[in-house]
Amino acid sequence: FVIFAVYLSILGYKTDLVYIADYPFVGADAEIVQKPIVAKVYNKQLAEQGFSLDEEHYGVIIISLDGEYINDFDEFTAIWNRIENKPVDVEYIFLDNMLLVKSNLVLNSPGYDINIEPSLTDKIIFATVEEGFPADKADIKPRDILLKIDGEPAGYEKRTEFIEFLENNKNRSMVFTVLSEDGEIIDKKVELNGEDKDGVILGSSFSLNKPLQGTQYRLDYSDNKYLAGVAHTINVFGYNPVALYNLMKISIETKDVELASQSVSSIWGVGETLNTLVINRDYKNIINLTGLISVALAFMNILPIPLLDGGQVLFITLEKLRGKPLSAKTQERIANVAFIFLIGFSILIIAKDVWIGFVGDFFRGIL
Numbered sequence: 001f002v003i004f005a006v007y008l009s010i011l012g013y014k015t016d017l018v019y020i021a022d023y024p025f026v027g028a029d030a031e032i033v034q035k036p037i038v039a040k041v042y043n044k045q046l047a048e049q050g051f052s053l054d055e056e057h058y059g060v061i062i063i064s065l066d067g068e069y070i071n072d073f074d075e076f077t078a079i080w081n082r083i084e085n086k087p088v089d090v091e092y093i094f095l096d097n098m099l100l101v102k103s104n105l106v107l108n109s110p111g112y113d114i115n116i117e118p119s120l121t122d123k124i125i126f127a128t129v130e131e132g133f134p135a136d137k138a139d140i141k142p143r144d145i146l147l148k149i150d151g152e153p154a155g156y157e158k159r160t161e162f163i164e165f166l167e168n169n170k171n172r173s174m175v176f177t178v179l180s181e182d183g184e185i186i187d188k189k190v191e192l193n194g195e196d197k198d199g200v201i202l203g204s205s206f207s208l209n210k211p212l213q214g215t216q217y218r219l220d221y222s223d224n225k226y227l228a229g230v231a232h233t234i235n236v237f238g239y240n241p242v243a244l245y246n247l248m249k250i251s252i253e254t255k256d257v258e259l260a261s262q263s264v265s266s267i268w269g270v271g272e273t274l275n276t277l278v279i280n281r282d283y284k285n286i287i288n289l290t291g292l293i294s295v296a297l298a299f300m301n302i303l304p305i306p307l308l309d310g311g312q313v314l315f316i317t318l319e320k321l322r323g324k325p326l327s328a329k330t331q332e333r334i335a336n337v338a339f340i341f342l343i344g345f346s347i348l349i350i351a352k353d354v355w356i357g358f359v360g361d362f363f364r365g366i367l
Helices: 002-011 044-048 073-080 159-167 222-254 257-261 267-279 283-302 309-322 328-366
Strands: 014-018 029-038 060-065 088-094 100-105 123-129 145-149 173-179 185-191 204-209 213-220
Touching: 002 014, 002 222, 002 283, 014 222, 029 073, 060 073, 060 213, 100 283, 159 204, 213 222, 222 283, 267 283, 283 309, 309 328
Parallel strands: none
Antiparallel strands: 014 213, 029 060, 029 213, 060 088, 088 100, 123 145, 123 204, 145 173, 173 185
């Protein structure tokens, strides 16, 4: 209670949780908000400062920018337009491990930095390029973003508008100015096909570059400050198991264990997270992590597993139902099975974290 009370007082009694499932939060005004997701970084210097997206981190949700919480893309755009070429505080969450980080970055420098820049929205982004067709001959690459055509800005409200443009310009030669994955702006000469080329004019699939947005809960305890720590403890205690259940359900339905495996962590994974928070001097989230660990341990302790308090409650309940206690030998057997299960599960989770945090980095470094 006290840990979360301190944490919330630092945050002004507002905090965010990733939306995974519907939940009836108590003692707080809960609002679902949409926050922009960065899926691509074009500025190498920005990536070197920690805002990196690669095999390890495949996306981040921007929580706040220049000290202001973001509720939708319009708010992001308004802040973005005023922070040009100056360092600002950026708070964001990595999508793969839900690690919250706060950095001071020049996020809107000259040129292009990230995929959700307002100037890059509604631009054509190429997906696949067919060999031997005009896009391939012009050396257009997947994930190139079309900025200009013959020097004129190229923006479209609908994907069909670009298709219509291609239809109206068959057999024409033009220059596509594109933004590459490496952040380079390159002019590429394109010779569009005509009717005699199997109906293929460009030879590339494409879509509109729309801002990706992540759904989050915004919890506001401003009207319940004195009991905020208690209320948040209850909310986290209840929401985390519900969220974990939904993640496992999705993993089973999609036959993808990665989603569920990312939702649990061992002491190794916690240590990695703590190390990152210390390096970034993110002390408020060190407090939050301490509270989350306390809640997780309390939840584990009430599970009906022998050797834990919840297991003892289970034995007492069975004794009441049966009218007599389980024999000492039966209790010992159940305890041994539970012990083997707990140790095995712990080893599995530690091995997963070690593989991701150490072995995976080692092999990525030598490949």
